[in-house]
Amino acid sequence: MATLKEFDPSEQPREKAEKYGYHTLSKSELLALILRTGIQGKPITGITRDLLDANSGSLHRLMRRSVKEIQHTPGMGAVKAGQVMAILELIKRYSEEEFESSPCIIKDSNDIYQLMRYQLSNLNKEEIWLLTLNRRNQILGRHRITTGSSTASVFDLNAMLKRTILDEATGVAMLHNHPSGGLRPSPQDDAITRTLKTGMQAINVRMLDHLIISSEGYYSYADEGKL
Secondary structure: OOEHHHOOHHHOHHHHHHHHOHHHOOHHHHHHHHHOEOEOOEOHHHHHHHHHHOOOOOHHHHHOOOHHHHOOOOOOOHHHHHHHHHHHHHHHHHHHHHHHOOOOEOOOHHHHHHHHHHHHOOOOOOEEEEEEEOOOOEEEEEEEEEEOOOOOOOOOHHHHHHHHHHOOOOEEEEEEEOOOOOOOOOHHHHHHHHHHHHHHHHOOOEEEEEEEEEOOEEEEOOOOOOO
């Protein structure tokens, strides 16, 4: 088994980090620093480069992989794949903590996106979520309403109305993801937006937005003037 110490300084991220700072390390070097050991004839830095290359250098793409898919990269066994999954989960938890450490007030569509991007942008199945808010647009709750397939999810108006009433919310925002990566709303997306807005109006609750989220970013019905 090859360790980092067996390779020249250019292949030793720990020494590079200590000399120049951790911010100078590439994504593959940061992963190598944590995973530590490679395989016979290949250092861990080479394995982590291969892993990132297989995902276009994107952590967002890597987040969509399962443990078994990560193991398709030579040198990434079950233990290392599990370590990678733990790292990615920490990234998600960190992003959530940023908003949960203080009362989260929604000012615009980007605030909603930043709050929910790690929850929704890299899923392989469609999910519909509802954010409930008070009069100051502070988040009261984040609720997964339904989970569907890779191409569709079931819209449940009654579940959304019930959740809104239980939270005593005065405003809501709906979100769902597109696992395909595309952000163009479908006719069905338009239809459920109209249905939810009508349902919320019936109980005197504001509908702030409907966001479609994918690995490419987000689409906001409010920003597009379609609410």
